Amino acid sequence: MTTLARREARRFHLFASPWLIGFVVFTAGPIAAAIVVSFMDWNLLRSPSWVGLANYERMFADAEFWESIENTVQYGVGYVVLGVTFTFGMALLLNQPLRFQGLFRTVMYMPSVVSGLATALLWLNILHPDYGLINKVLATVGIQGPGWLASQEWAIPALVLMAVWGAGNTIVIYLAGLQGIPKTLYEAAEIDGAGWWRRFWSVTVPMMSPVIFFNVVTGFIGALQGYVLILAMTEGGPGNATMVLGLYIYRHAFVYFDMGYAAALSWAMFAVIIAVTAVQFALARRWVHYEFR
Amino acid sequence: MLVGSHGGSHGGSHGRAPARKPPRPLTATQAERVRRAQRAGAYVLLIAGTVVFVLPFLWMITTSLKSDAENLAFPPQWLPDSFHWENFVRGWAGSLDYTTFMLNTVLITALSVLGNLISCVLPAYAFARMRAGAATLMFGALMATMMIPREITLVPKFILFSKLGWVDTYLPLIVPEFFGVALYVFLLRQFFTTIPQELIDAARIDGASELRILWRIMLPLSKPALAAICLFSFVGNWNQYLESVIYIRTTEKFTLPLGLGLFTDQYATQYNQMMAVALIAMMPIVIIFFIAQKTFIRGVTLTGIAGR
Numbered sequence: 001m002t003t004l005a006r007r008e009a010r011r012f013h014l015f016a017s018p019w020l021i022g023f024v025v026f027t028a029g030p031i032a033a034a035i036v037v038s039f040m041d042w043n044l045l046r047s048p049s050w051v052g053l054a055n056y057e058r059m060f061a062d063a064e065f066w067e068s069i070e071n072t073v074q075y076g077v078g079y080v081v082l083g084v085t086f087t088f089g090m091a092l093l094l095n096q097p098l099r100f101q102g103l104f105r106t107v108m109y110m111p112s113v114v115s116g117l118a119t120a121l122l123w124l125n126i127l128h129p130d131y132g133l134i135n136k137v138l139a140t141v142g143i144q145g146p147g148w149l150a151s152q153e154w155a156i157p158a159l160v161l162m163a164v165w166g167a168g169n170t171i172v173i174y175l176a177g178l179q180g181i182p183k184t185l186y187e188a189a190e191i192d193g194a195g196w197w198r199r200f201w202s203v204t205v206p207m208m209s210p211v212i213f214f215n216v217v218t219g220f221i222g223a224l225q226g227y228v229l230i231l232a233m234t235e236g237g238p239g240n241a242t243m244v245l246g247l248y249i250y251r252h253a254f255v256y257f258d259m260g261y262a263a264a265l266s267w268a269m270f271a272v273i274i275a276v277t278a279v280q281f282a283l284a285r286r287w288v289h290y291e292f293r
Numbered sequence: 294m295l296v297g298s299h300g301g302s303h304g305g306s307h308g309r310a311p312a313r314k315p316p317r318p319l320t321a322t323q324a325e326r327v328r329r330a331q332r333a334g335a336y337v338l339l340i341a342g343t344v345v346f347v348l349p350f351l352w353m354i355t356t357s358l359k360s361d362a363e364n365l366a367f368p369p370q371w372l373p374d375s376f377h378w379e380n381f382v383r384g385w386a387g388s389l390d391y392t393t394f395m396l397n398t399v400l401i402t403a404l405s406v407l408g409n410l411i412s413c414v415l416p417a418y419a420f421a422r423m424r425a426g427a428a429t430l431m432f433g434a435l436m437a438t439m440m441i442p443r444e445i446t447l448v449p450k451f452i453l454f455s456k457l458g459w460v461d462t463y464l465p466l467i468v469p470e471f472f473g474v475a476l477y478v479f480l481l482r483q484f485f486t487t488i489p490q491e492l493i494d495a496a497r498i499d500g501a502s503e504l505r506i507l508w509r510i511m512l513p514l515s516k517p518a519l520a521a522i523c524l525f526s527f528v529g530n531w532n533q534y535l536e537s538v539i540y541i542r543t544t545e546k547f548t549l550p551l552g553l554g555l556f557t558d559q560y561a562t563q564y565n566q567m568m569a570v571a572l573i574a575m576m577p578i579v580i581i582f583f584i585a586q587k588t589f590i591r592g593v594t595l596t597g598i599a600g601r
């Protein structure tokens with residue numbers, strides 16, 4: 001290696017060092033530690049003891065864990081199905097040559113930016129069974145609304161509604177995709193006599209399928225992390241109705257200080273992400289169309 | 294026309310051996326009528342969608358201005374009879390000191406944004422413009438980091454920080470922000486690679502140091518990417534809840550999101566004050582959003598496409 005190349009390599013490491021140190025100390029190190037800790041019984045007060053696979057065995061036999069997986073899947077699937085289709089529809093509308101598009105886009109995008117504890121409080125209010133906005137609107141058309149976050153059956157759907165409301169960033173991603181579809185494809189389809197419905201299914205959907213796929217995959221992963229607001233809003237209740245996997249990890253780590261079990265649970269979350277993403281990639285071969293340019 | 298932004302009259306039917314007969318061309322007036330109906334339909338749907346998105350905010354504002362009685366009136370009231378601005382004062386400076394919470398949040402957010410900028414610009418420049426044997430491997434590690442859920446590192450980091458005695462301090466919230474965020478490093482690196490190499494070579498020949506090249510050439514040409522990172526970092530840290538709830542214990546040290554969280558149990562029915570405080574807390578984000586909407590959108594598009 002020449003002196004020059006060596007000097008450049010040294011400079012590279014110097015410049016990369018903030019991220020490199022962070023990677024070792026806050027990512028790679030903790031990941032390795034998470035593996036080790038998951039084989040331990042450790043509450044931080046006593047010294048850790050090695051328990052082998054006990055935490056994982058406990059997990060497979062833990063009814064609450066499976067309940068949390070079920071809730072996570074319900075929430076994730078609900079969010080992906082509703083969010084991905086609804087925002088796609090909105091993006092299609094926003095892509096039309098209509099007036100006030102900038103204003104419409106701003107309004108739809110804003111909730112995803114301000115989303116946090118402030119909007120969580122807002123939704124606690126909106127979803128209130130007696131005083132909330134939704135049940136009030138339903139009452140004006142003669143429907144007795146459900147108890148939403150106070151009800152075992154409706155708590156997850158309520159959280160899905162809130163998540164879809166905050167999904168404006170997917171609209172922006174869709175819009176960018178729609179604007180990237182070559183106009184010539186539509187022109188060619190039109191010359192061949194395709195109506196708008198045909199153009200939608202034969203041009204828009206295939207051309208957008210990679211973007212839809214991207215939003216489905218990231219949407220599900222995002223839904224897994226939606227537990228932070230759920231923690232603030234319901235703490236998993238009523239009963240265990242909104243106890244999603246992230247929240248279950250949180251409870252064991254920071255309420256019971258059961259570090260070993262929490263670490264094992266976090267690997268379960270990783271496994272869920274890998275499994276769901278793998279399934280989606282496998283299914284993608286059937287419906288995602290990649291344009292090789 | 295609902296799909297496809299290309300307008301235009303219905304063309305004739307020149308077909309190469311059409312299997313089916315193409316639909317009979319509409320007359321000009323018929324086509325115009327169809328187009329107008331479709332446009333009206335699109336507006337109706339758009340306005341309906343917009344109402345869904347905006348109604349919660351309007352509800353937030355009207356609730357924050359209701360009296361205590363109107364707040365709990367049954368059947369519920371849509372609008373307050375008069376505006377009760379005192380809710381903002383009662384909520385913000387009542388039994389809890391939200392000014393302190395806000396100052397804490399400002400401090401943490403400012404330091405975190407600064408830390409993110411410094412610790413992402415330097416590695417991004419290295420990845421974009423410097424060669425080293427291990428560079429490809431490290432770039433792979435950077436990409437892998439983005440796919441691993443942060444929940445994996447939550448427990449070990451808590452063990453680390455509690456052994457360091459950092460619980461109930463701001464250090465667990467701030468220090469990691471000075472050690473790079475994989476997504477931002479990646480975004481900046483992508484942006485840096487679009488800047489012509491000739492500019493950098495010319496500066497190197499003139500004897501400019503790498504830091505000087507970064508400061509004088511790369512950064513001024515990367516303002517859009519830097520702005521997007523600043524905004525994402527600001528919003529992310531301002532709204533950050535999980536780490537705060539894990540590490541911060543003393544009420545005086547609370548951040549705004551933690552302070553807002555107190556409302557969920559303490560004043561469960563004081564919706565007017567709750568909404569007033571929540572409105573103030575989100576105001577900085579709303580203002581920044583309206584000023585820099587284009588930058589946000591460009592950032593989301595960059596991130597979205599990056600993952601494709």
